[in-house]
Amino acid sequence: MKHIQTVNAPTLQATKNSGGCGECQASCQSACKTSCTVGNQVCESKK
Amino acid sequence: MNKEMSKKIHKFVQNGMYILLDINSGAVHVIDEMIYDIMDYFDGENDTEVINNLSDKYSEGDLQEALSELHSLMDINQLFAPDIAVPPTFKEKGLVKSLCLMTAHDCNMRCKYCFGDTGEYGGERQLMSEEVGKAAVDYIISHSGLRKHCEIDFFGGEPLINMPLVKTVTEYVRKREQETGKVFKLTLTTNGLALHDDNIKWLNDNNISLVLSTDGRKETHDNMRPDCGGQPTYDKIMKNFRKCVDSRHGENYYMRGTYTAENLDFTQDVKAMADAGFDILSMEPVVLKDSPYALTEEMLPEIFAEYDRLTEFYLKRHREGKGFFFFHFNMDLSNGPCVAKRLAGCGSGHEYYAVAANGDLYPCHQFVGRKKYKLGDVFNDLDEGAEEITRYFRESHVLNKDKCKDCWAKFFCSGGCHANADLFNDDIRIPYETGCAIQKKRLECALAVQATLALEKIGTKNFTPATSNC
Numbered sequence: 197m198k199h200i201q202t203v204n205a206p207t208l209q210a211t212k213n214s215g216g217c218g219e220c221q222a223s224c225q226s227a228c229k230t231s232c233t234v235g236n237q238v239c240e241s242k243k
Numbered sequence: 244m245n246k247e248m249s250k251k252i253h254k255f256v257q258n259g260m261y262i263l264l265d266i267n268s269g270a271v272h273v274i275d276e277m278i279y280d281i282m283d284y285f286d287g288e289n290d291t292e293v294i295n296n297l298s299d300k301y302s303e304g305d306l307q308e309a310l311s312e313l314h315s316l317m318d319i320n321q322l323f324a325p326d327i328a329v330p331p332t333f334k335e336k337g338l339v340k341s342l343c344l345m346t347a348h349d350c351n352m353r354c355k356y357c358f359g360d361t362g363e364y365g366g367e368r369q370l371m372s373e374e375v376g377k378a379a380v381d382y383i384i385s386h387s388g389l390r391k392h393c394e395i396d397f398f399g400g401e402p403l404i405n406m407p408l409v410k411t412v413t414e415y416v417r418k419r420e421q422e423t424g425k426v427f428k429l430t431l432t433t434n435g436l437a438l439h440d441d442n443i444k445w446l447n448d449n450n451i452s453l454v455l456s457t458d459g460r461k462e463t464h465d466n467m468r469p470d471c472g473g474q475p476t477y478d479k480i481m482k483n484f485r486k487c488v489d490s491r492h493g494e495n496y497y498m499r500g501t502y503t504a505e506n507l508d509f510t511q512d513v514k515a516m517a518d519a520g521f522d523i524l525s526m527e528p529v530v531l532k533d534s535p536y537a538l539t540e541e542m543l544p545e546i547f548a549e550y551d552r553l554t555e556f557y558l559k560r561h562r563e564g565k566g567f568f569f570f571h572f573n574m575d576l577s578n579g580p581c582v583a584k585r586l587a588g589c590g591s592g593h594e595y596y597a598v599a600a601n602g603d604l605y606p607c608h609q610f611v612g613r614k615k616y617k618l619g620d621v622f623n624d625l626d627e628g629a630e631e632i633t634r635y636f637r638e639s640h641v642l643n644k645d646k647c648k649d650c651w652a653k654f655f656c657s658g659g660c661h662a663n664a665d666l667f668n669d670d671i672r673i674p675y676e677t678g679c680a681i682q683k684k685r686l687e688c689a690l691a692v693q694a695t696l697a698l699e700k701i702g703t704k705n706f707t708p709a710t711s712n713c
Contacts, residue, residue: 197312199275202321203697204576206269208585208654209324215581216332219392221428222341222595223588223657224607240392242578 207239217241248286251323253651254279257691258554264690265316266651268324271576272316273694277301277309285313287323327654329642333583337593337637339386340393342379343608346371346408347400348600352434352476354468356503356529356536358609362400364599365612370405375602376412378621382598384423396430397451398597398608403437413449430454435480435487436470443487453496455484459512459526466505467536481519488521497570499525503536507545510553517560517567525570526553528681530663540677547684554688558695571685572692585641588657592618592636606636609662616665636661636671644672646679656682 220240253264254274261279263272274282280300284293294306301309316322348369350362362368383393395416397409409431416427431446432454446453457480458464465475488496498521502509509526516524528546531537538546553569560566587594592606599611602620610616618632619625625633639661641653659682663675 197315199278199309200263200312200316201273201698202316203271203273203694204269206265206271206321207577207579208267208269208327208582209320211581211583212327212330214330214332216330216334216583217581218338218340218390218584218587218594220580220584221392222394222590224595237580237584238575238578239580239584 215239244282244284244286248323250649251326252282254282255687257687258551258558258695260691260694262687262690262694263322264651265322265324266654267327268321269576269579269654270316270321270324271690271694272321273698277305278313281306281309281313285310287314287317327582327642329586329640330582332581333586335637336634337587337590338388338390339383339594339596340390341396341590341595342383342394343396343398343595343597344371344376344379344402344412345399345597345599345608345611346376346397346402347405349404350400350434351404351436352401352468352470353473354434356467356501356531356534358530359400359611369600371408371598371600371602373408373411375598375600375621376408377415378602379598380412380415380419382621382624384419384425387425391424392426392428394428394430396432398432401434401437402431403433403442406442410445413451428452432456434468434476435483436476438480438483438487440486443483443490446487447491450495453487453491455487455496455498456500457481457484457498457516458500458502458506459509460506460515463500463506463512463515467501467503485520493522497523497525499527499570501527501529503529503531504538504542505536507542507549510549510556513553513569514556517565522567524567528678530660530666530675530678532666538677538681540680543677543680546681550684550688554692557692561696572689574689574693576690576693576697582654585654585657587637588640589660591661592616593633606632607662609660610665613665639672644674646674650679650683652679652683652686655686 220237223237251266255262261274261276263274280297281293284296290310294303297306313322348362348364353361387393402409420427430452434456458467461477464477468476470476498516500512506512513524513526528538529536557569557572595607597605597608597611598621602622604618604620605611605616618629641647641658644658647653647658659674659678661671663678664671664673667675
């Protein structure tokens with residue numbers, strides 16, 4: 197495309213009825229730990 | 244644009260780059276200025292209206308070409324993707340997979356911003372006993388179901404002042420792993436003051452991940468993180484951290500800092516960490532109420548400008564071959580968590596508990612000492628009525644919180660920190676607004692960083708907008 201560059205292969209729609217295995221790392225949202233915000237994580241099953 | 248469609252996208256300019264995020268697919272598009280302008284009007288089916296509104300600025304041919312590209316994205320669900328509901332895989336009840344052990348309600352430092360009252364957590368100074376530690380391990384094993392991966396974080400206060408407990412729990416974990424097939428990840432968060440050759444060796448030999456706390460520049464650190472006698476600690480802890488990180492070959496650690504109202508130029512603190520030879524870094528905004536060190540709404544413009552500078556610095560170092568990991572800029576946009584995880588968030592109160600030194604269970608380490616959130620204890624499980632609290636935490640996800648439902652950042656931040664929401668609003672479903680504002684800015688920076696790196700990797704770094712804001 198000339199006006200748009202998509203930089204990722206998004207997965208949200210693909211997992212709206214799946215996922216949930218829960219094997220991923222916990223993700224603290226607070227400031228006192230290194231807040232492993234969810235958006236910074238990688239899915240454990242895709243590692 | 245009609246209001247419903249505008250809730251499905253977020254567009255912004257960061258470090259000179261125009262970016263369009265499709266919220267419900269997670270697609271990140273780097274766009275030019277024309278598309279950026281078009282998205283003020285375009286709702287998927289009003290091409291004529293868009294052309295009429297922008298014909299003074301762009302030619303009709305160019306607009307039609309751009310609109311055609313947008314329709315192509317819609318065809319593959321990467322623009323205006325359908326709303327997301329709670330997935331069927333998001334179970335009603337969470338399985339406990341992570342515990343934070345408050346190994347010591349005591350500390351050998353007196354950091355001025357400590358949320359745990361320098362270790363006391365609103366109670367008495369106390370060390371966790373071996374009995375409590377082992378019961379906590381049994382608790383997570385019996386409450387994690389078929390889940391293979393579990394986590395324990397040795398936290399405090401300062402966990403190194405209760406090293407016998409850390410060792411006993413670790414040995415017990417390894418024994419129970421053999422018996423159950425579970426795999427534990429163990430982490431220890433330390434201020435570094437009590438690190439020495441022997442415990443460094445033990446931590447390395449036992450594969451304990453480390454979170455190392457320092458605030459960056461010597462003057463920043465010494466201002467906020469004195470020892471119990473009020474003496475500076477920077478020189479001591481940096482010497483220990485150097486030895487420790489070198490001994491584990493620069494791996495399996497994070498160095499984290501906290502910025503406050505006193506160092507809003509925190510890029511200099513990140514730089515100080517990087518220049519000291521550490522390259523796995525994090526810098527967090529302090530969360531305080533009614534404190535001279537607190538971050539306030541009035542400081543947000545300065546904080547946002549500092550994140551712009553941090554982004555520039557991060558990319559500059561990366562391009563010079565002297566790059567470092569900065570936790571909040573790390574983001575795998577193509578292999579991120581599933582929707583269920585994004586709803587579960589940190590898991591506080593349903594997948595993640597803190598165990599106080601006396602064995603009491605709380606939704607997370609930040610809630611320890613807030614009496615109304617005591618859930619039970621590791622010996623007797625949840626108290627009567629506590630299941631209601633855990634259910635409330637489970638259901639307090641972004642699709643149930645009024646302020647999160649329509650926020651573009653909801654699938655990245657998962658609604659923010661419940662403890663902070665409780666601290667500021669006395670309700671875990673009303674997010675802490677200053678924290679949200681900082682989080683959103685940080686996410687825009689992270690998305691810009693990832694977009695920049697992705698474009699540079701595929702060799703289209705010349706795809707830059709015609710104009711920029713910096």
